[in-house]
Every structure is written in structure tokens, then in C-alpha cells.
Amino acid sequence: MAYLELRAVAKEFRTRDGTVRVLDGISFGARKGEFVTLFGPNGCGKTTLLNILAGFQEATSGTIRVGRGPPGGARSYMVFQNPNDSLFNWMTVEENISIAAGEQSRHEISETLDAIHVAGRMLACFRHHYPYQLSGGLKQLAVMARAVVFGPSLLLLDEPFSSLDCLTAADLEDTLLGMWEKTRQTVIFVSHDIDEAVYLADRIVVLSNQPARVNRIVDVRLPRPRRQGMKLSGEFQRTKRKVLDSCGERGE
Numbered sequence: 001m002a003y004l005e006l007r008a009v010a011k012e013f014r015t016r017d018g019t020v021r022v023l024d025g026i027s028f029g030a031r032k033g034e035f036v037t038l039f040g041p042n043g044c045g046k047t048t049l050l051n052i053l054a055g056f057q058e059a060t061s062g063t064i065r066v067g068r069g070p071p072g073g074a075r076s077y078m079v080f081q082n083p084n085d086s087l088f089n090w091m092t093v094e095e096n097i098s099i100a101a102g103e104q105s106r107h108e109i110s111e112t113l114d115a116i117h118v119a120g121r122m123l124a125c126f127r128h129h130y131p132y133q134l135s136g137g138l139k140q141l142a143v144m145a146r147a148v149v150f151g152p153s154l155l156l157l158d159e160p161f162s163s164l165d166c167l168t169a170a171d172l173e174d175t176l177l178g179m180w181e182k183t184r185q186t187v188i189f190v191s192h193d194i195d196e197a198v199y200l201a202d203r204i205v206v207l208s209n210q211p212a213r214v215n216r217i218v219d220v221r222l223p224r225p226r227r228q229g230m231k232l233s234g235e236f237q238r239t240k241r242k243v244l245d246s247c248g249e250r251g252e
Contacts, residue, residue, distance in 0.1 A: 002031055003029075003033075003067060003153075003186050004188070005029040005030075005065045006026055006028055006064050007063045008026070009025070009026040009049070009052070009059045009064060010025055010026070010059065010060050010062055011023040011045070011049075011052065011059055012060045021210075022210055022211055023048060023211060023212050024211035024212065026049060026207075026213065026214055027214060028217060030188065030203075031186070032153075033184040033186060034203070035189065036203050036204075036205060037189045037191050037196075037197040037200055037203075037204045037205070038050070038190045038204075038205050039205065039206050039207065040206065040212060041207075042192055043210060044210050044212045045211065045212040046190040046192075050156050050158050050188065053066070053071050053076070053154070054071065054076055054156050055071040055076070056078075067154075075154070076153070077147045077152035077155055078156040079140075079143050079155070079157040079160045080158050080160070081162055082163070083136065083143045084139070087139060087143065088131075089130060089131050090130075091130070091131075092127065092129060093123055093126050093131075093142050096131070096142055097142060097145055097146045101149050123142060123145055126138060136163060136164055137168040140161070143160070144179060145179075148179050148182075153186060154187075155186070155187045156187075156188050157176075157190065160172075161173065162192075169196070173196060176200070181224070194240055195240070198220055198222075198231075199222075199226060199231060199236075200226075203217055203220060204243055205217050206218060206247060208247075216243075218243050221239070222239070
């Protein structure tokens with residue numbers, strides 16, 4: 001049975017000019033521990049859908065189940081596009097991560113970071129730095145490490161690498177996958193970068209222009225663990241073609 005299930009989810013906003021329909025009958029599911037990417041054009045409603053899954057907004061109609069209950073009831077964590085929206089500037093990296101730990105000791109937090117290898121090693125060098133002293137990539141790494149320490153069953157990521165250069169983004173893609181392979185949380189990752197979407201996901205939910213519908217769900221058959229060199233493989237290119245071919249369709 002799917003851990004996350006959406007059935008005919010719609011979302012409308014009231015404006016001075018009338019009602020705007022952003023989501024139109026979205027249906028898909030995600031198994032426990034599965035990595036699912038939402039792929040679609042800018043402005044199609046991907047972030048709105050993520051906000052609904054996080055419990056920040058309510059759907060206008062349709063049903064959503066996370067675990068055994070509604071959105072917001074499960075232990076979830078959302079990583080935003082801009083890490084400045086998540087980090088407290090008056091706290092060090094270590095303190096920012098520690099606030100997600102609850103009753104965990106610093107030793108337990110350190111062990112958690114060590115378990116995710118690359119993130120632990122990189123952040124250890126900057127644990128006493130403040131966010132304004134970090135690069136954009138290190139800020140986002142700190143946010144992701146805090147998510148791991150928090151230990152959510154549902155991890156929601158809203159284009160977390162969109163503002164980074166391609167080399168830093170590639171490094172953080174691999175870091176995220178390394179963390180996920182240790183924790184096996186259910187992940188919903190929003191992207192409009194086709195290479196990123198294919199590289200990270202088990203399945204890709206391709207959304208149409210607004211009002212968003214599901215055009216197609218594409219299985220990614222690349223083996224894990226993933227390596228950046230796979231982006232040059234024939235299977236990777238075939239999967240990209242399936243996704244791109246689906247973008248011009250109009251879902252049911």
C-alpha cells in the first residue's frame with residue numbers, strides 16, 4: 001500500500017478578478033522510502049502542491065493520505081528553495097542543526113552527521129560559522145543535514161538547488177542521495193530541471209501547465225547508487241525523452 005496517496009486533488013484561489021484554479025485533479029502515490037520527483041514548467045503549481053502535502057495549505061477538493069492520516073499529521077519536513085528562509089542568522093551551523101534534534105545530545109547529533117559521511121565532513125569544518133559566512137551550497141547542506149537530524153518520514157524539497165551553479169548542484173545531488181540511501185525517507189522533490197529530475201528519482205510525476213494535471217508518471221530504471229556519469233548513458237537519455245515527450249500532453 002502507498003505511504004502517500006493523492007486522489008483528485010484540486011486547489012483554487014480566490015482573487016479580485018475571480019477564481020484561479022491551480023491544481024486540477026492530481027492523483028498519484030508514493031511507496032514508503034520511494035524518491036518521487038514532481039516535474040513541470042514554472043508556475044504550474046508544484047510548490048502549491050508541496051505546501052498542501054506539508055499541511056501549510058488545504059486542498060479545495062480531493063483526498064490526501066500520508067501514512068495513516070491527513071497532511072500535517074505525519075512527521076514531515078520541508079526544504080525550501082532559499083536556505084535563508086530556513087536558517088536562523090543568529091545561530092551557528094551547529095546550533096541551527098541542533099534545534100531539530102529535540103532531546104538528542106551533541107554527541108548523538110555528531111553521530112547522525114557522521115552517518116551521512118560527506119555532509120558530516122563538510123559541515124564539521126563550518127560548525128561554528130554563522131549562515132552569512134557560508135556559501136549558498138553550504139547553507140543548503142546545513143538545511144538538509146537538519147532535516148536528517150529531525151528524522152522525518154516524509155521529506156519535501158522545493159527546488160533546493162535551483163539557485164546554485166551546476167557543479168555545486170551536482171555535488172549536492174549526490175550528497176542528498178547519500179543521505180537518503182542511509183535514511184530511506186519518502187521523498188517528494190520538486191524540480192523543473194530535467195537532468196536533476198531523472199538523476200534523483202525512482203519515478204517522475206510529469207505535470208502540465210496550470211491548472212496542473214498529471215500528464216504521465218515515468219519510471220526511472222537507472223540502477224542505484226547513482227553516479228553523475230550516468231547522465232551520459234543511453235538509458236538516461238531515453239528516460240529524458242519520455243519525460244520531455246510527456247510535457248506537451250494534457251493529462252486526464
